Amino acid sequence: MSDKRKQGELESQIMGCLWDRPDGLSSQQILALMGDDQLAITTVLTVLSRLGDKGMVFREKLTGRTFVFKSVKSREEHTAAMLLGAFDQSANPALVFSHFASGLSPAQIASLKKALN
Structure with missing residues (x-):
């Protein structure tokens, strides 16, 4: 190292x-x-x-x-908290979501849709 x-x-x-x-x-x-x-x-x-x-x-x-x-938190809980923090720092969260979603693979989009339902 x-x-x-x-x-x-x-x-x-x-x-x-x-x-x-x-x-x-x-x-x-x-x-x-x-x-x-x-x-x-x-x-x-x-x-x-x-x-x-x-x-x-x-x-x-x-x-x-x-x-x-x-x-204290799992890797996934920690990552989610970091993502939420990044969204909170934006004056335009909808635009952040749009850019975020445009970078997702089809499998990730399917996982997100499943989680939202």
Whole structure:
């Protein structure tokens, strides 16, 4: 992995680990899944703390000093919240919906119609 990450990239990677394992992971397990020999456990813990401050992650105490970290929302719930936030930022939500819909594949349109019914 490169020495410099884009802003939010590490958060996204950690969230990906948590979304893939909804039963939760310890910080050591997250570090192992990341597969970056240069990434320190303290960095992972700092990012987990920041994700907790943002309300995206919570930690559950197991035994002793062991904690398991879990995502507050599923990947799909998080993505939906981001989409809704993007629509809310527009002065013309109908136009945003129009542009959004024009980028959907036929299968995605069918899925959207099914969800709306």
